[in-house]
Each structure stands twice: as structure tokens, then as C-alpha cells.
Amino acid sequence: MDIIADQFTLPHADLATAWNAIKLPAQVRERLQAQSLLALQLRQRFPFETMPVHGLIVLAGKPGTGKTTLARGLASQVATALKGTKCTLIQIDPHALNSSSLGRSQKEVSKLFHQTIPEHAAEGPCFVLLDEVETLAPDRQSMSFEANPADVHRATDAALAGIDLLTRKHRNVLLIATTNFPKAVDRALMSRADWIEEIGSPSAEHRTEIIVDALDQLATVWPRVRDLKPHIGSFVAASEGFDGRKLRKAIIAAAAVSIETARDLNKLKPEHVLTTLNALAEANPAEEAA
Numbered sequence: 001m002d003i004i005a006d007q008f009t010l011p012h013a014d015l016a017t018a019w020n021a022i023k024l025p026a027q028v029r030e031r032l033q034a035q036s037l038l039a040l041q042l043r044q045r046f047p048f049e050t051m052p053v054h055g056l057i058v059l060a061g062k063p064g065t066g067k068t069t070l071a072r073g074l075a076s077q078v079a080t081a082l083k084g085t086k087c088t089l090i091q092i093d094p095h096a097l098n099s100s101s102l103g104r105s106q107k108e109v110s111k112l113f114h115q116t117i118p119e120h121a122a123e124g125p126c127f128v129l130l131d132e133v134e135t136l137a138p139d140r141q142s143m144s145f146e147a148n149p150a151d152v153h154r155a156t157d158a159a160l161a162g163i164d165l166l167t168r169k170h171r172n173v174l175l176i177a178t179t180n181f182p183k184a185v186d187r188a189l190m191s192r193a194d195w196i197e198e199i200g201s202p203s204a205e206h207r208t209e210i211i212v213d214a215l216d217q218l219a220t221v222w223p224r225v226r227d228l229k230p231h232i233g234s235f236v237a238a239s240e241g242f243d244g245r246k247l248r249k250a251i252i253a254a255a256a257v258s259i260e261t262a263r264d265l266n267k268l269k270p271e272h273v274l275t276t277l278n279a280l281a282e283a284n285p286a287e288e289a290a
Ligand SMILES: Nc1ncnc2c1ncn2[C@@H]1O[C@H](COP(=O)(O)OP(=O)(O)OP(=O)(O)O)[C@@H](O)[C@H]1O
Pocket: 021, 022, 023, 024, 061, 062, 063, 064, 065, 066, 067, 068, 069, 070, 178, 179, 180, 202, 206, 210, 243, 244, 245, 246, 248
């Protein structure tokens, strides 16, 4: 399995779409961009000892809150701000490391930080998405040696050593890590983060934006979908507690109430959407209360 799941030269149109697709407070967007730009800038100018910037941002939050999408979009957005500089994004698949045979994952992690990332960083600013970082650097303190071979322990050590190496030697690397289980991430890694952003489920305001976005897109093909817009208020009320992924999927699922609506979304009625949202809310009452 390839450890690099995805790779882009930035800025990239698809990733600009990703950035705009995730609806969240403007101050969170601003903070993430500012934090990234600041890290790249400070690390070029000051020694680590007096300005301890690791160039690591962590996005933590429940599944489906848009972390991976946001991380990819952030890289592209920051690259746009660094006008004219060639930047790259590499997305690491942590499961590719885990599937390695015993003794290999530590070597693979070392290679990632000592060779793969530095090679990319030699050409310009390099954004590295460490997706589901609890898999790359599981918390050593909560690890039992019987259940987790010492190799996994060493892989976490290798990841931390790797981050420290990048911090000192490759000052144009920005690591963006995501996790939906921050407690399972090694504490030493979390402690190296320059900023940890908790990404929550979308507020009523942002659920409205998500629904408008979804309906507008569908209306480009089926114009009558626009007739649903006056009912958005009730959709927003019925989707309290939904994460962004669940909400986008619910709108799509509403169109699958019948073969007729699936064939022609012009026939989609507000009650189809409401019934679907209510059914999904009932299916997960705990989530709704959260
Ligand atoms: N706040 C949001 N606004 C709009 N869309 C969202 C939002 N959150 C999630 N989505 C939708 O859900 C999809 C899935 O999001 P993504 O895979 O980035 O979530 P994640 O937080 O990384 O989930 P996981 O923890 O399961 O990996 C996105 O492509 C997007 O369509």
C-alpha cells in the first residue's frame, strides 16, 4: 500500500472547492489560515529555542464534521496566499503504515519523515496531511504491550522523532493532522501542536448554508428543486445535531424516497426531505441530544 494517499500541486481548483464546501464560523477559517501563515513565516526567521513553532495544526472532532476536507482546503488556501510560490500537498494514509509487517512500520514512518517529506519540501513549501493521526501516533501511555506489539510503540517514537527533525531542518513544512479521537493520539504529539481546533457539528446558521449549497447544486440540473427553498427553516430545525456529512447525505437520501423522484428531482417535495430528516434524527437520538 502506498503511504501517500493523494498528492497535489497547489493551489488546486478541487481543493478550493473543498475549502468552500465546509461551512463553519468565519473566525475558525481565519484562525486556521493565519496560524498556518504565521508558522511558515516565524520558522523561517527565528530559532526554535526562542520561538517554538513546530508547524503542526490539529483538527479534532467527531466523524463527518469535515476535518479531512477542511485540511485539504486549508493547504490550498494558504498556498494561494503565498502568491507565486510552488507548493505541494501530500496526504498520508496512516493505515498503509499499520498494514506493514512487524518491524516495518517504524522504518516506514522514519522514511516518511527523513526522506519522502524532505524531498517534497526541497522544491517549496510542503503541506502534509496526517489524516487520522491516532493511527500514525497512538498514545503510548494507554497502550498495553500484550495488545499492541512494541513495534507500534516504536512507530510512535519514530513519528515524534520525525516531527522534531522537520521542525529543525525543514522549515517550510506545515503538518496538518486530523483526529476524531484526540485522547487516543500520543500526548507528546498533541503537545507539539501549535494550535488544536475543535471542529463541531454545524450550527443552525451553517446547516442553513449547507442545505442552500446542496439545493443550489441540484437546481442546476433540476430547476424545481428551488421550490424547496422556502422550507429550509423547517429542514434546519429537523436536522439539529446532524454533522455536515450526515446532513448532506440526508438531502440526497430524500431524493431516494421513490424511483420517480430519484429519476427526476424536480418531483422532490418538502415533505420528502422532512420525513427523511426526522427518520434519521430518530435513528440516532443520542447524536441529536449531543
Ligand atoms: N461543516 C460542514 N459543512 C459542509 N459540509 C460538511 C461539513 N462537515 C462535513 N461536511 C460534508 O461531509 C463530507 C465528509 O467530510 P470529511 O470526510 O472531511 O469529514 P471528517 O471530519 O474528516 O470525518 P472522519 O472523522 O469520519 O474522517 C464533506 O465532504 C462534506 O461534504
